[in-house]
Amino acid sequence: MSLSFNRPALTALAATFALGSLFSGAAHAEGKISIAQQFGIGYLILDVVRDQKLIEKHGQQQGLAIEVNWNSVSGATAMNEALLAGALDVVSAGVPPMLTVWDRTKGKQNVKAIAALGSMPNYLLTNNPRIKTLKDFTDKDRIAVPAAGVGFQSRTLQIETAKQFGNDQFKKFDTISVSLAHPDATAALLAGGSEINSHFSSPPFQYQALENPSVHKVLSSYDVLGGQATFNVLYTTQKFHDNNPKTYKAFYDALAEAEQIIKADKPAAAQTYIRVEQSKLPLALVEKIVADPEIDFTVTPQRTFIYAEKLHELGVLKNKAASWKDYFFEEAHGTPGS
The missing domain is CATH 3.40.190.10 (Periplasmic binding protein-like II)
Known part of the structure; x- marks a missing residue:
């Protein structure tokens, strides 16, 4: 059943x-x-x-x-x-x-x-060519995640943010995170032109997105965690x-x-x-x-x-x-x- x-x-x-x-x-x-x-x-x-x-x-x-x-x-x-x-x-x-x-x-x-x-790794992707690292994100950018602030992708991002900016700043990117299901976030990333220019994705969606030359990887969850x-x-x-x-x-x-x-x-x-x-x-x-x-x-x-x-x-x-x-x-x- x-x-x-x-x-x-x-x-x-x-x-x-x-x-x-x-x-x-x-x-x-x-x-x-x-x-x-x-x-x-x-x-x-x-x-x-x-x-x-x-x-x-x-x-x-x-x-x-x-x-x-x-x-x-x-x-x-x-x-x-x-x-x-x-x-x-x-x-x-x-x-x-x-x-x-x-x-x-x-x-x-x-x-x-x-x-x-x-x-399996989850990739932080963007269609903004200016963004190469976390430090390149600004208040004008928007990162799509399935559950802003609390889900796997957000918590992983918070851990890396604490590492780079200090524990007191671990929620720094929560303010530019938007809750959006992976399929919708992928569609927005590929279409371009919306406020959603980044997506902390997961398989199979990140593979689909990376087939588009305008999308590139900023960070992998494996980078944050030190491996598999x-x-x-x-x-x-x-x-x-x-x-x-x-x-x-x-x-x-x-x-x-x-x-x-x-x-x-x-x-x-x-x-x-x-x-x-x-x-x-x-x-x-x-x-x-x-x-x-x-x-x-x-x-x-x-x-x-x-x-x-x-x-x-x-x-x-x-x-x-x-x-x-x-x-x-x-x-x-x-x-x-x-």
Whole structure:
């Protein structure tokens, strides 16, 4: 079953589930899991899991028939609302939004990450030939990001801004940031002539934009983080993790198998993405992205602790993590994470 919610509908759904939970007092019974993902190539691991029914496969290996409910949700805020209300069991978003909900639920719902979905760079792009570095941006420029001030791209920009201008200036570019979905921001960047002349993009959109000679890269998230780093993660509540050990194990094992499937046959993985996402992107472009050496579709978290440390230093996170294992459930601890 696959559902697609917009933000108001999902908020209403979350409220409904919240009321229901007051009376039921229980999460899903063992053998059921509802998963929400956003859109784009960053969710390829989930596409493979879904396409090959890997959760069901690993459940059967434990003697458990698992009912999987797939949902498409746009935006980390809607994801988090639904997760905390019990409308969804597992949600996905960038590392900073996950850390925010981990921080706010510590000692309560205790939300933690399950696994990474892969490491991939996000590029800050511009069509303004004058802009070569962050120091070239002025009040007249506008940077499109999916969630101004709080999303993955904004938090990454804030960390780099603090590095270059000082911690007290980390929000310097929030004033010229505009919330705009990646497809709309890409269209504005390519068309030119609007106030949006820059975009902190992500795959596949940055690849499309860079095919235009008027667009160039100013910064990569890998520059900020010092190398390959996790983009998106999956996360859930302590309650779901503890109450559904077999379902959780089947899900984690399915993710690990999907990683191996992608790495064993990247052209086939590209075809899976187009089929599952019903994408209209050219197959050659998707194959290029999946094969890009900068991208690693892995469940192992990479350089996530940089966000945890720096966002705590900047006052965004109240709780200080001792290591990445503080905000990942123990099933991931056996990986060489960071």
